[in-house]
Amino acid sequence: MVSKFSRALGALALAATLTAGSAFGEDLKPFPDSSRLVAVGGSLTEIIFALGEEGRLVGRDSTAVYPEAALELPDVGYMRALSPEGVLSVNPSALLVLTGSGPKEALDVLSKASIPYQTVPEGFSHEGILAKIKAVGQALDVEDKARALSDEVDKDLKEAEALTANVAARKKVLFILSMQDGKVQASGTGSAANGIIALAGAENAITDYQGYKALTDEAIINARPDVILMMDRGGELAVSDEALFTHPGIALTPAGQNHKVVRIDGAYLLGFGPRTASAVRDLARAIYGDALGGN
Template structure:
């Protein structure tokens, strides 16, 4: 019995992906993805990468020449946005746009959507591997291992994982030297005069924890608009935010101009920290360095020289 919905079937037929793809004869690889599905990969010659960390990992694994499409969160390395076709924002995908690139393989970070588009992609005769997303160094290592197996670069993946583990050990030593953890408020943006702040289960929460800080908004999940009373009650020592590279980037002047923020300990010392969004929140292979840089900003009195020296952003070759 054909279980593909009529609309989905028409889309797939129109795109020519319901039939058997003429893939090069290569060894099959089977992986279990983040959804629990067993996915068989036969051809990695045309990859659509959905998720900034996925794209960064593929480049680090030396697979850039096989990528034919990326999403708009794939900001690193910078040449990716210049070299590759865009399939749009990872949470607002068009199945037609993805399949129109004639991929032989699709790799998407967990949380990509909408669900209707993912259903169409899963129904296509093109392997879709959903990669798990957890905001920790262990989570990044898992992403690297899965993608490495998918593209047949397990040795390079192991090299990157070893780097990540070295970063993790060094960060543990750094955190051991912190006597009074800083209370950190991550502000994503302002909407109607209210701060949109990061709660638990977010990339911001993950990087604050790695850097040895305390997220003052850990009593809720995700991002939430908070009122002035919540800002005052949180008593943050540091305001953390991200740079998008546009005119709407938040500045210390903008933040501390708010009456509620003026009352905080952060305002007293003008403790404002901002990093590139993809670097700080991407949770790709650079996460260890990003966490060290945040730790240096939170605790300038500490030395983080025990972290591994800066490593190349290119392929991990040993």
């Protein structure tokens, strides 16, 4: 049985592909009434808690698994498969959604039901995180708080990225989403996995497609990853070291020969919210180890 959290984190990674044309510069307007707010997108919930505005929240979507207090909020469904009934069940006064939430038909129904909603742009980069914080601050009319949080997160990210500034040889990392039936689903560009690998000072081993696709053994061998990166999860989606390193493609890569795999919690690794600088540090240290010196 796959746990609810495993399903949510798997969906988080699979859905986390940058939407072309996301506009970081677009300003949001303060909601007329955000006293009963539903946030859709785990990073938005994290930002709202980090701003100290969690008292407004009356609902979250299934990707919001941090902080632990967020789990006490009603779950209105998965961000890309919302139902109007689920959202309306908590009687919201406003709906704040991350780019890619939907389906559009559900959001249209909510809009016709006089539930104001605004969309926060998603971007898997340092700048993208700051843009999300700014947008949330605008929507909740707490721009001073948002600027303070943005400055703090900006400084933290710069310090985390500096860890790998002097690394001589960049490691190649293959992010594997799943290995069901031995088929490797891996990340290309334009994804949260690609973004966090870059922030940690490494290179994505796969650059010839966007999003997530199944790789042939030959493609894995040719990619020559130094490190395998995976979400740390259980249930049917878990992959043992034995299954990973005996895979015929992975076994012939530097990562397979050196048994080099890094497993990190999915929401922490791929969330692109206030905790991302810490995730960058953890990933960089796991990839480079002693090569980071005293940093």
